[in-house]
Amino acid sequence: MKLIIKLHESKLSISKCPEATKNPKVNAKNKQHAIEEYEYGKPQVKGELCENCKAWNTKIVEKCVDDGEGLGFCEMHDFMCMGKKWCNTWAGQKKSKD
Numbered sequence: 398m399k400l401i402i403k404l405h406e407s408k409l410s411i412s413k414c415p416e417a418t419k420n421p422k423v424n425a426k427n428k429q430h431a432i433e434e435y436e437y438g439k440p441q442v443k444g445e446l447c448e449n450c451k452a453w454n455t456k457i458v459e460k461c462v463d464d465g466e467g468l469g470f471c472e473m474h475d476f477m478c479m480g481k482k483w484c485n486t487w488a489g490q491k492k493s494k495d
């Protein structure tokens with residue numbers, strides 16, 4: 398019974414969209430924080446991009462945003478970031494696309 402309840406709770410949390418995907422002000426605030434504190438958006442040349450970072454999640458954007466082409470949800474800084482950008486807390490190369 399506990400297992401069923403835990404699975405149910407897990408599905409509920411997966412089905413929720415992060416506030417930043419629904420509230421542009423929250424997204425902008427979190428993005429600005431990433432710019433100021435982690436150099437989000439500065440050019441870099443090492444192939445470390447949001448789109449190959451472990452914190453990048455496109456499934457959230459697909460589910461929660463109508464027009465999210467080129468975007469992923471940064472699970473580390475809670476905002477929608479551009480795949481071709483980067484920040485200095487890049488979390489390492491992810492193994493698959495998601």
Ligand code: SF4
Binds near residue numbers: 446484
């Ligand atoms: S943590 Fe990763 S996905 Fe998030 S802004 Fe930095 S490089 Fe992009």
